[in-house]
Amino acid sequence: MQRKWWQGAVVYQIYPRSFCDANGDGVGDLAGIIGKLDYLETLGVDAIWLSPVYKSPMDDNGYDISDYQDIAAEFGTLAQMETLIAEAGRRGIRIVMDLVVNHTSDEHPWFVDAKASKGSPYRDFYIWRQPGPHGGPPDDQRSYFGGSAWEYDAASGEYYFHLFSRRQPDLDWENPAVHEAVHRMMNWWLDKGIGGFRMDVIDLIGKEVDKQITADGPRLHGLLRQMHEATLAGRDVVTVGETWSATPEGARLYSDPARRELSMVFSFEHVTQTWDVEHGKWRSRPFELVAFKRVVAKWQAALAEAGWNSLFWSNHDLPRAVSKYGDEGRFRVESAKALATVLHGLRGTPYVYQGEEIGLVNPRFDSIDDYRDIETLNLYRERIAAGETHEAMMAGIRANGRDNARTPMPWDASEHGGFGKAAPWIRPNPDYAEVNVAAALADPDSVFHHYRRLIRLRKDEEALVLGDYRPLLDEHPEVFAYLRTLDGRRLAVVGNLSPRDVELALPAELESARVRCLIAHYDAPQSLSGRLALRPYEAFIVELAPLP
Missing domain, CATH: 3.90.400.10 (Oligo-1,6-glucosidase; Domain 2)
Structure with a gap:
């Protein structure tokens, strides 16, 4: 099959408020992003998903929009937005806007x-x-x-x-006038040359309020097909829907090209594996690799023939990948590389959240007063009033709260991590003097350079983009392994996702007297035969010798 550009792409998410502050007011801005485009070009990404920069009173940090066709003053101007689109495009990077149309601000x-x-x-x-x-x-x-x-x-x-803040009233998508207004706005942005949309909680727009149906309402897919025809048809753009409710079968409805809805969706079944059944994300369960692999295999299989997967560990609403799935301490660097390797080897479009490429971890603030997220603060007050203990809530917030991913991007070891001259809107991660971009760029063995090599590898290896997926070692509690095959070529992705040395007997599918190592962050394996010894968080991708 002929692939779309977004199938072979790697997308980098920017949370503008926390990326880079160019004007010294403590808040990241468009000028700061423009100033870091060379960095993103070096990393090799193909697109930037930009969290909302529209005009907003910032009740929910920009996800409460008061003007879809203007830019919030703290982020800059519409002219700067146009400059960002042009300057990114000059570097081969497309801008994907965040489309928030389930609700507006109460100031719209x-x-x-x-x-x-x-x-x-x-x-x-x-x-x-x-x-x-x-x-x-x-x-x-x-x-x-x-x-x-x-x-x-x-x-x-x-x-x-309002399904979110009281200052975020829900739009009524049963009204055709809403469709027309939203479609006009989308076309206005598309005509400016953006590369597509990430669609915030798009599974909620088909709601039937009086029946208390919020997600996956019966009108949802019809609305998306109508949106596609009015705005996306004939344009070479990407669309990804945030769909917390999506099942693999539902994701196929969204992303089957024949249905003309979306390019792909963000699914969250792998995320909720670590949430408590009763208390949700405010109480965590340990990461269990076997259960995680089952979820991955299910989604890879479901979208193999029709549809497409998005691949991600983290985003602006989720904890840092190393903190949730890796090792924050001794093996921070190794686990960051291993997590990247096993994710970027999968079939789908990888998303890198800002700071993931240098191995950032959760900040673990001591006080509730250090947090800024409206969801975190509201739920803290509500649950404390209902009898939850402060200690239990703080443990949940440190594990899964949204501000874990929103601390300022650390660019160097200077004050505020080089984020800007003024104290930032939220405290920096305490480890910014050691974990920052300048240090990562200077170290050829850093997490950053491993990500850069992975991104380059996906551009060179068609099998990593379009190859079939075959899981291996399904029940192994520490090793994630699978094959990618295309036109007779076999690539093996193997990762030890534990802080221990692991030795295992190789399955027959991995036995090969000769391999070509495509990427590794320990010594490159020369052959795979008999038993395999993996060091803590060791991961690699190799090409296996052709079958006789």
Whole structure:
């Protein structure tokens, strides 16, 4: 098959507030990103997924948008956004915008007008209901950020619906006028030359509120096909949907090219493997490799013939990969390289979250006052009031809170990690003097240079992009191994994801008297026969000799 550019691409996610502060106000900005494009070109990425930079009151750090066609003053100007698109393009890097259309800010002109009068043409852009039979909210639906999903508007005597903050009212996607307004905005950005959209919580736009159906509503896929035809058809762009509810079968509906919906989705089944069944992410379960491999194999198989996988360890909402799946201490560097190797060898499009390429870990702040995330703070207050202990909540926040990924990018060992001249909006990770970009660039054996080699390898090896996936050693508790095959070529990906030496008998599929090492971060293996000894977090990709 002829591959799309985004199938062979590696995407780098930037959380602008925390990437680089060029103007010294403590907040990252577009000028800071433009100034680091050479760094990203050196890394070798093909696209930047940019978390929201639109005009916003920042109740949820930009995911509450008050103007889709303007830029937040703290990030810069629309002219700078256009410069970023052009300068990135000059380096062969496309800009993927974050599309947040499940909800807007309560300061968006649409909502301001809707709230001013029941007769407003924008009233039906949002979801309004009369009070319930006892004068309270219409029903007991809950916001993901804690509390009721209904907010009372005293002026009109009605409630509006919000699945996130009360300052993020949900759009009513049953209204065709909403479709038209969103499609116009998308085309406006696409005409500026962006490379596509990451679609925030896109599985929620088909909701049926009165039936209390929020994710995967019956109208969802029809809305996405309509969106595709109105905006994406005929354009060479990528779309990835954030879909916490997606199953492998559902992901095939989203990403089968014949259905003309999305390029791929972010699925989170591997993420929730480490969440407590009752308490969710606020209490962790240990990472179990066998269960993780089953999830990976299931998704690789489900999207092998129709559809496409996104591959990621972390993002702006998740903890640092090394902290969750690797070793923060003695084997920080080795585990970061191993995690990168086994992820980038899979079939799908890899996403690198800022700082992942230098092996950043969670900050482990001591006080709740050090955190800034609205979800973290709201849930902390709500659960403490319900009887949860401070210690238990802090343990959950340190393990899975969203601010783990939002500390400032450490560029060097200077004050504030070289992020900017002023104290940043959130405390830097305490280890920035040792773990930073300058140190990584100077060390040829760093995590950064391993990522750079992996990204280059995916560009050179078609089998890593389009090859079949065959899992090996399914029940081994410490080793992740699989084959990628294409047109008779066999690539083996092997990784010890434990801090211990592991020796194992090789399965027949890996037996080869001669191998060509494509990438390794210990000594390159010369052959695979008999028993294999792997050092802590040792991982490699090799080409196996042709079968006789």
